[in-house]
Amino acid sequence: QVQLVQSGSELKTPGASVKVSCEASGYSFTSDVIHWVRQAPGQGLEWMGWINTNTGNPTYAQGFTGRFVFSLDTSVSTAYLQISSLKAEDTAVYYCAKNDGSSWSGDYWGQGTLVTVSS
């Protein structure tokens, strides 16, 4: 069955970097794009962008350029989200989601990774 398993919670100090992983299984990793979604505490879902798992080409939403980088390691069917120069407002749960290949929707989601930025 399709599964997306994300890395564990992270506690970082302001200015540090973090790399969140999303390991996919149960389907052909390069056949469907991966979305990244942020959810700040008590807030709604915010689309960060997506990465083409075939070409590695990322697309970033407004507000997620510069400090946010999507990457892949197709040899281990894993997508990564790296955030640099962390700020307190980056504290959130970050989700990866597999796109339904015939549509624009997230048919399978990772369990989420809590990133806490605090001094």
Place this chain on the structure above:
Amino acid sequence: QSALTQPRSMSGSPGQSVTISCTGTSSDVGTYNYVSWYQQHPGKAPKLIIYDVSKRPSGVPYRFSGSKSANTASLTISGLQAEDEADYYCWSYVGGYILVFGGGTKLTVL
């Protein structure tokens, strides 16, 4: 790109029907049939319940249905059950390989 507009909260009694709206513009919701809906229980990952405006993934109860009229998409939950109490989000493709979420609706089952 602005978030799609959803009511912040709605409520209904068991057995009733509720309809949650998701309003965009003629350039996004009004143009593309790529509106999806997600159910999120506290502390859990979102779950896809409707895609392509009105299609239901395998395993999602028939009580959940989706529709669209002009610039507004809607999610209807018929025969409301206690376990339907959750947050609901719409998500739409808006062109240029960009997507945007609605602000979310907190559904309370009275």
